Amino acid sequence: MLSVQLNHLSKKFNKEWIFKDLSYTINAGDKVVILGGNGSGKSTLLQVISGFITENEGEVIYKVNDKVVPVDKIKNYISFASPYIHLVEEFTLTEMIDHTKIFKPFVKDLSTEQIIELLDLTKARNKLIKQFSSGMKQRLKLGVAILCDTPLLLLDEPVSNLDANAIEWYKNLVKNYSQNRTIIVASNAIQDEFFICDKQLNVMEYKKQ
Template sequence: MNITLHNLGRRFNQEWIFRRIDYTFSSNQKYAILGPNGSGKSTLIKTLTGQLAPSEGTLDFSIAGVAIPIEQVYSHVSIAAPYIELVEEFTLNELLDFHFKFKSYLAGFDKDVVVDLLGLGKSRSKELKYFSSGMKQRVKLALACCSDSNLLFLDEPTSNMDLEGEAWYLDLVHKTSRPDRVLIIGSNQEKEYAFCDSFLSIVNYK
């Protein structure tokens, strides 16, 4: 899968968050979008996932050279981000059942495997509103990474996580890597993206 950006820009009112980005994201590669807080990393990710329309330029999506219409891109995307909310009235079992009605499990994964991966077997029937912030972050990451998607976006992936959680995150990324997947991480912490192949600094596109 490829995402090709042609002169891409996004602004709010008269302020350009980024502009003139010409870049291609390709399968079997891991990318990091870098920049300080408030620099526009999340805005770029929202544009790449179709949550925001570009203010200028175009985005092209394709698989094996076949174009994918923008209105169908959502079916190829999974994402974990601070602005993506969990349904906290659901139990963990209910959330997994709900999420995977819309997404297929990644090959080799199922409900029991994901629960075991989370280490939350004793909390399957607990409502998410009673989970700690670190537990919720693990759930967000597992839902995204264990979904069968060509495009995986992780924005600030270790927010609310302790050192054990950070190590768990790195192991999760390793276990769910696939040759046909594009991984894009938005971060300003090297520990979250040190394993990436390519780096795009948002401050170069102001």
Template sequence: MNKIVAKNVGKQFGREWIFKNFSFEFLENQSYAIIGSNGSGKSTLMKILTGMMPATMGEVDYVYNEKKIDSRDWFKDLAIAAPYLELVEEFSLKEMIDFHTNFKKLSVKREELIKILGFQKSTYKPIKFFSSGMKQKLKLALAMYAKSKVLFLDEPTANLDEKNIDWYVENIKEVSANKVVIICSNQQYEYNFCNQIVNLMLFK
């Protein structure tokens, strides 16, 4: 996957346009921050870019060697962490990681990921007993350490305390090489490593 191309993308709910005429190329080995005030459509745009939601206007293409990738195959290249994506709370941490790797391989082994998380004492603990911060950290780790060409993060440090925000800042820099990284955020510390900033307010 060499690039993601958005062409005149817009989303309308009822009579209201959230944004429109969004055109941009996201290139490999680059990191992007999508910013904008609350309600500007950052999460909506991410859902469109990942194929989770159809656009009202325009189109999104994933391109490899100048050839479009079928939208049904996009998921092979994507890793996503977002507040609206849930974990299987009946699983233990070990079971959740094993289940996840059935669909998306990781760049590290399960034991190494648990060590990176600092969750060694929670290996067999059901996810439903995790704090909201632990759940968010697990979502991030599963996405950040996936073998993917594109990494999407929406409000990555939501529910994280200061210590775990530092964990995110340290680890995101390590895993962002050789990927397209797209972060939707209004917190500068979440995206200050990004090469480009895209202000969605310009597409109203």
């Protein structure tokens, strides 16, 4: 499993500090929620943890079985679902899943058809992603991230664009595929998003005074 150590992290855009001197330990197998309202910096922190953007100060240290993982390799260990990650809209659902398999394996060697069934999108298997509703796109992002065989799962506001039935689908899927994984969820304090988490990090506590 994978652990994440945040050491004196600071991030700013232009001249505004988003968070300052943030230190936090996420042990292997922890389920952590990053809490904060809109514009609080929780999504920015999640992106720094993912390696998508870099911190201005401090460092993020990743370890698998107590061995340090270089930052430029961490993408191989992470699955990430968020509203700002774009799908390849010219792909069909089947093509999207097959394309993902090239870069990351799925858990239990799931077949493309099994994944489509787990996404509950069997009727859309040959539909172009650009024809999907926002809820279907969110279901696809979440399903692919959760079902990829990675030790670190990052979820940014996972129930965005999901109706009540889809929220229950999300909760069941993440519960069934969370074993032996470190999970970090960014949330506006919506309980359904982070029901699985047992630790909290409030980004508002790390604003520059």
